[in-house]
Amino acid sequence: MLPYLAKRSVSLVVVLLAMSFIVFCLQSIIPADPARAIAGPTAPAATVETVRQQLGLDDPMLVQYGRFLSNLVHGDLGTSVRTRQPIAEDVRKYLPASAELALVALVFGIALAGLLALVQNTMQKSGWVKLAIVAAGSTPIFLSTLLLVYFLWFRLGWLPGAGRLSIRRFSGPTGFNLLDGFLVGRPEVSLDALLHLILPALALALPIAVAVGRSLNGALHDVMKQTYIRTGRGKGLSETTIVLRHGLRNAASAPLAMIGLQVGLLFGNLLIVERVFSWPGLGLYTVQAFATSDLPAVLGVSLVFGTFYILINIVVEVSQSLADPRIGL
DSSP: OHHHHHHHHHHHHHHHHHHHHHHHHHTTTSSOOHHHHHHOTTOOHHHHHHHHHHHTTTSOHHHHHHHHHHHHHTTOOOBOTTTOSBHHHHHHHHHHHHHHHHHHHHHHHHHHHHHHHHHHHHTTTOHHHHHHHHHHHHSOHHHHHHHHIIIIIIISOOSOOSSSOSSSSOOOSSSOHHHHHHHTTOHHHHHHHHHHHHHHHHHHHHHHHHHHHHHHHHHHHHHTTSHHHHHHHHTTOOHHHIIIIIIHHHTOHHHHHHHHHHHHHHHHHHHHHHHHTTOOSHHHHHHHHHHTTOHHHHHHHHHHHHHHHHHHHHHHHHHHHHHOTTSOO
């Protein structure tokens, strides 16, 4: 385990360096001037030039990148052009909202994936089920999100369609409203947070459910044909026991790998879902950074998302090894 973790730690550093260099180089291609954004659209050219010199934007690109890496080692991601705050502070402020939404979406997606795999196994010959799965898997995230908002919020009014809470001026110790409501003895806050979470989490969970559910169904279909499954049936074990104790564990490798792939898509989908639901997280923060040409903020958030993606894939690989000892790290 330790050699594996050491190797993955080195690869994490290498990937982050490569990603930071690529994103950093994009700043020279995108037609946006951070100095102009800071000075203001009506500032004279002399003022803009002074700001550019203060930021070191006149230095060669390699010098700027070296300065960025030096600051990064000390936990400094730079200063946001839009908020005029350190990007590390902005990340700490908005990360809990995105993390809470992503975790609930993963739980919803995995639960729906198991239900979908069960439906597919029990109704293998149903054309309507296959058509519904293909339709759900082919629907773009922005369209499914807008449909959920239109029907469940605008038309039916079952669930709230914007924000994290209806309760104003609530601040918990962890930033996770679901947990903070119980920690401070206000369960109504947790209930309100859950109601606000359902729609955006469901929008993020649908692509995960379809992809992981189909992967789990295919893996279970192959596993249930193995000889040890027939042996279990011959011993009189119930079908539920066979599936839960012997089938799922041996079929877990492919769905776990699919979950790792879907996490990367989840980070991208956060930008769309948080924008539609006005969810105050890193996704909405990044969208606003794009709109104002806040390239340092985009770079900082990209590094944060990249780090989480690599760490989650490490967890997935370890989980695959635990589920199936034949898979080495």
